[in-house]
Amino acid sequence: MTELRPRIAVITFPGSNDDVDARLALEQLGAEVVPVWHATTELAADLGGIVLPGGFSYGDYLRCGAIARVAPVMGAVRAFAADGGPVLGICNGFQILCEAGLLPGVLRANRQLEFLCADVTVVVESDGTPFTAALTPGEELVIPIKHGEGNWVTDPALHAELVERGQVVLRYAEDVNGSLDRVAGVANEEGNVLGLMPHPEHAVDPLLGPTGGVPLLQGLVAAAHERLAGAGVA
Amino acid sequence: MLIRPKAGILDPQGEAVQASLAALGFAVTSARVGRLVDLEVDADDEAAAHAEVERMCAELLANPLIESFEIVTGPA
Numbered sequence: 001m002t003e004l005r006p007r008i009a010v011i012t013f014p015g016s017n018d019d020v021d022a023r024l025a026l027e028q029l030g031a032e033v034v035p036v037w038h039a040t041t042e043l044a045a046d047l048g049g050i051v052l053p054g055g056f057s058y059g060d061y062l063r064c065g066a067i068a069r070v071a072p073v074m075g076a077v078r079a080f081a082a083d084g085g086p087v088l089g090i091c092n093g094f095q096i097l098c099e100a101g102l103l104p105g106v107l108r109a110n111r112q113l114e115f116l117c118a119d120v121t122v123v124v125e126s127d128g129t130p131f132t133a134a135l136t137p138g139e140e141l142v143i144p145i146k147h148g149e150g151n152w153v154t155d156p157a158l159h160a161e162l163v164e165r166g167q168v169v170l171r172y173a174e175d176v177n178g179s180l181d182r183v184a185g186v187a188n189e190e191g192n193v194l195g196l197m198p199h200p201e202h203a204v205d206p207l208l209g210p211t212g213g214v215p216l217l218q219g220l221v222a223a224a225h226e227r228l229a230g231a232g233v234a
Numbered sequence: 235m236l237i238r239p240k241a242g243i244l245d246p247q248g249e250a251v252q253a254s255l256a257a258l259g260f261a262v263t264s265a266r267v268g269r270l271v272d273l274e275v276d277a278d279d280e281a282a283a284h285a286e287v288e289r290m291c292a293e294l295l296a297n298p299l300i301e302s303f304e305i306v307t308g309p310a
Contacts, residue, residue, distance in 0.1 A: 063297055070294070099297070106299045109246040151244075154299065178244070 005032040006048035006224035011077070013038040013068045018054035018090065018201060025201040025213065026051070031221045038071040046231075048224025049086040050077055052093030054146075054199060064107060064149045065095030074100060086130050086223040087193045088216075091147055094185075094195030103186055103195045104162060105154035110147070111178025117146040119210055121173035122184045122198055126166040129191040130223030131216050140173060141212030143198035150197040151178040152186070165189060170196055192223075235287060236304045237296045238268035271295055280307045 008031045012019045023033040034044060038057075043050070058067035068074070074096075081087045081102055089097040097103040110116055124132055124139045135141075154162070159180060162168055170185030177197075185196030200213025239245040245266050252265035273290075277283035284307050296303040 062295070066294065066297070106297050108244065108300060111244065111246065113246045113250055153243075 004225065004228075005030055006221060006228050007032045007034050007044065007046055008049040008051060008220065008224050009034045009036045009043055009047050010051045010053055011036045011038060011073055012053070013055065013057035013071060013092075013096075015057045015059055016053050016055035016092065018092075018199065021199075022051050022053045022090065022201040025204040025217055026221065028204055029214065029217050029221050031224060036073060038068070038073050041072045041076060043073075043076045043080060046228065047080065047085070048226075048228045049088070049220050050080055051220070052077070052087070052089040052096050053201070054091030054093060057092055057096065060092075060149075063099065065092060065097075065099040068092075068096045069099040078102065081188070081193050084190065084192050085227060086220055088131065088220050089193070089195035090199055090201065091145075091150075091197055094197055095149065097193060097195045102193050103188055104158055104167070105152050105180075105183075105186060107149045107197070108151040108153060109149050110151050115146070115148040116150070116177060117144070118176070119144050120176050120184075120198060122170045122196075122212070123173055124169070125171050126169045126187070128166045129169055129187045129194055129219075130226075131187075131194045131219040132169055133219055134222070135215055135219075141170075141203075141215065142210035143200055143203045143212040143216075144209070145176065145198050147177070147197055150176075152183045152197075153180045162186060167191075169194060170198070235271050235273070235291060235295065235306070236268060237271065237291070237301050238303070239266055240300055240302050243300050268301070274310055280309075283307050 124135045172182040187194045200216040203213030247267040248265040255262040275283045291303045
């Protein structure tokens with residue numbers, strides 16, 4: 001069998017700046033990346049996954065992710081997510097998915113009023129998503145963060161439900177930014193949409209530091225592969 | 235409209251402003267920082283404009299999880 005590289009879209013908004021790293025990391029892990037500009041309204045039918053990368057879309061005007069939420073491409077992203085396609089939002093991508101209502105909660109300014117840039121340890125809390133299916137709850141991953149607004153919050157009742165349903169997928173091992181319950185990443189109820197503040201795409205090459213991002217992105221590539229195989233494309 | 239961090243929601247910007255004002259010697263014990271958005275809206279009357287702006291706040295201008303908003307209308 002020849003090597004099949006599932007196609008994954010990386011969406012670039014004006015102000016995205018981690019799209020290239022996301023592309024390089026996914027290619028390194030066996031995907032074919034389709035760069036997509038935010039003004040696109042239709043996505044290719046043979047896509048296996050979507051990444052909303054980090055950055056400062058639309059200059060973080062109004063609130064982080066608030067303007068990107070209404071970008072032309074978001075209708076297609078919603079449809080892909082509703083169809084069960086794996087969608088990964090990293091940092092600003094996480095903020096966009098929250099503002100779009102595809103993920104619960106909202107990301108506020110870090111409690112310490114500082115932009116944080118550090119390698120952090122996150123604990124896998126759920127293996128109920130395609131991104132973490134190959135991981136074991138309790139496993140620790142070291143992945144860098146770099147954000148000013150990573151302080152996730154939601155109302156207490158919804159938070160309890162999210163924990164109960166396993167939607168809190170990643171927690172910081174220690175409090176880093178004031179995030180409620182040390183939440184570093186949350187998924188939707190179906191598990192196919194995941195947002196996280198740490199940057200897995202910056203943690204794939206041992207030459208550059210920790211490689212805790214590899215299993216999460218591998219999970220996306222595997223899910224993309226599976227989706228396309230299911231559709232008879234791959 | 236005036237958009238404010240909801241009561242009880244951490245407002246790091248307000249805390250920074252309060253600390254800076256205190257550092258300048260002002261007796262400020264609390265500061266909350268929000269946003270002011272001025273809009274001109276075509277509408278039949280003030281009530282209609284108010285209703286329209288309320289929808290804008292709910293859909294885009296404020297995030298109800300962390301922000302409250304207050305609408306003040308008047309003729310242009």
